[in-house]
Amino acid sequence: MHQDQRPPSRKRLVRLCLNGRWREDAVPDHLLLVNYLRETVGLTGTKTGCDGGECGACMVLVDSVPMPACITLAVRCEGRSIETIEGLSSGGSLHRLQRAFHEQLGTQCGFCTPGMIMSAAALLRRNARPTDGEIREALAGNLCRCTGYVKIVESVRAAVDDAP
Amino acid sequence: MTAAAGAFRVVEPADVAAATAAHAGEPGSRYLGGGTDLLVNLRRGLGTPALLIDLRGIAELDGLACMAGGARIGAGVTLARIAADPEFRARYPALCEAAAAVAGPAHRNVATVAGNLCLDTRCIYYNQSEWWRGANAYCLKYRGDVCHVAPQGRHCHAAFCGDLAPALLVLGASIEVAGRAGRRRMPLAELYRDDGLAHLTLAADELLVAAELPADPPPSAYAKLRVRGSVDFPLAGVAVALRAEEGRLSILRVALTGTNSRPFLLDGTDNLLGRPLDATVLRHLDRLVQKQVHPMRTTLLQSNYRRVAAAALARHLAARLAATPEAAR
Numbered sequence: 175m176h177q178d179q180r181p182p183s184r185k186r187l188v189r190l191c192l193n194g195r196w197r198e199d200a201v202p203d204h205l206l207l208v209n210y211l212r213e214t215v216g217l218t219g220t221k222t223g224c225d226g227g228e229c230g231a232c233m234v235l236v237d238s239v240p241m242p243a244c245i246t247l248a249v250r251c252e253g254r255s256i257e258t259i260e261g262l263s264s265g266g267s268l269h270r271l272q273r274a275f276h277e278q279l280g281t282q283c284g285f286c287t288p289g290m291i292m293s294a295a296a297l298l299r300r301n302a303r304p305t306d307g308e309i310r311e312a313l314a315g316n317l318c319r320c321t322g323y324v325k326i327v328e329s330v331r332a333a334v335d336d337a338p
Numbered sequence: 339m340t341a342a343a344g345a346f347r348v349v350e351p352a353d354v355a356a357a358t359a360a361h362a363g364e365p366g367s368r369y370l371g372g373g374t375d376l377l378v379n380l381r382r383g384l385g386t387p388a389l390l391i392d393l394r395g396i397a398e399l400d401g402l403a404c405m406a407g408g409a410r411i412g413a414g415v416t417l418a419r420i421a422a423d424p425e426f427r428a429r430y431p432a433l434c435e436a437a438a439a440v441a442g443p444a445h446r447n448v449a450t451v452a453g454n455l456c457l458d459t460r461c462i463y464y465n466q467s468e469w470w471r472g473a474n475a476y477c478l479k480y481r482g483d484v485c486h487v488a489p490q491g492r493h494c495h496a497a498f499c500g501d502l503a504p505a506l507l508v509l510g511a512s513i514e515v516a517g518r519a520g521r522r523r524m525p526l527a528e529l530y531r532d533d534g535l536a537h538l539t540l541a542a543d544e545l546l547v548a549a550e551l552p553a554d555p556p557p558s559a560y561a562k563l564r565v566r567g568s569v570d571f572p573l574a575g576v577a578v579a580l581r582a583e584e585g586r587l588s589i590l591r592v593a594l595t596g597t598n599s600r601p602f603l604l605d606g607t608d609n610l611l612g613r614p615l616d617a618t619v620l621r622h623l624d625r626l627v628q629k630q631v632h633p634m635r636t637t638l639l640q641s642n643y644r645r646v647a648a649a650a651l652a653r654h655l656a657a658r659l660a661a662t663p664e665a666a667r
């Protein structure tokens with residue numbers, strides 16, 4: 175085929191650091207980060223909940239700042255560090271937040287849990303000893319539709335107390 | 339629902355002139371700030387622009403300065419940044435309280451001042467998925483020809499729900515706007531008109547560059563009625579700025595959001611100046627609010643409740659501010 179007959183490319187190369195490893199993918203401009211993570215990369219720990227930026231189930235960290243992946247364009251993540259729930263455990267052992275959510279029954283049905291844990295992870299990075307009020311504020315954008323937030327806040331509190 | 343939020347392209351202009359030039363090259367394109375409102379709407383099938391013009395890399399839009407002669411807030415400043423700024427918190431508390439009350443903490447990290455001021459109007463018949471709206475014969479605001487809120491009329495009643503606008507209105511803000519034809523300044527109130535279908539007076543190619551605030555602001559505060567303590571849009575939002583001299587009101591400004599298709603400064607508060615803020619004045623204020631807000635059935639909460647609550651918020655804020663030592667001089 176002649177080169178000038180090719181249709182224009184609808185994609186561009188995006189390079190980003192995903193859970194500590196740089197990678198490069200060709201993505202269309204309109205691709206949302208949540209779909210990039212789940213469908214292009216295959217990391218399905220990040221959930222699509224409300225699909226409208228309201229519930230926080232798709233929360234990931236962009237340069238350590240929590241962002242709902244369903245209202246973030248993948249092309250806007252060029253050169254940035256993206257962290258998902260899959261990146262928290264290391265060497266086969268759970269992150270202390272994951273362990274605390276498991277042991278304190280903070281998980282309930284589990285659908286909101288990856289987003290809750292990512293928001294909590296960002297909090298603990300900037301504030302190692304948060305008060306309960308600060309924990310609630312940090313999780314204000316994460317909705318749980320199961321029962322309530324008592325066990326969730328207790329789980330984050332347990333992870334704080336578990337800090338080395 | 340799959341990947342596409344419409345198959346748009348994204349460009350990243352380096353300055354305001356390049357942004358408006360990009361718009362001229364693709365009429366119907368949209369300016370993209372934090373994306374917390376626009377991307378959600380596009381994903382719901384509300385609009386199909388071929389091009390989004392990403393304003394995030396434009397340095398001019400990112401300035402935030404509190405000076406002796408006033409303050410200048412770049413259109414691209416994030417809500418989290420303004421909510422946490424110590425100088426703004428001291429001088430313009432209503433603005434910081436409003437910024438801190440928007441959505442959740444993650445949204446505020448990217449959502450911008452201009453995005454909140456130019457927020458699309460909202461309605462339970464509009465902010466729905468494509469199939470929901472399609473099954474309901476669409477609505478006057480998009481693709482349909484009947485307003486389901488008031489089917490007899492030919493007017494869209496979608497409500498403006500930005501939190502910053504009332505705070506900036508009571509603080510006397512003006513805005514700078516840029517388009518292909520050049521730049522212009524106007525009072526913030528002139529950005530809006532009371533039409534849910536076309537509530538902004540901006541031309542399609544125009545974008546907000548900055549908001550400016552006068553120095554020596556009166557004490558101010560913002561309060562918001564919503565179902566949940568976070569994430570929700572205001573069912574009614576009220577900002578008040580107030581000063582009293584020797585116990586008598588010398589400044590009283592009240593602005594509202596969430597109840598009409600535009601945010602607006604309450605008319606008639608000047609008639610209350612020169613009087614002490616007593617029970618009679620508060621009753622007058624309550625009546626003014628109830629008369630001028632027009633909450634329609636655009637949310638799940640009853641319109642009349644929102645009307646009464648808006649008036650109550652205005653009374654409480656005014657009474658609270660009047661009791662602070664900063665309000666008196």
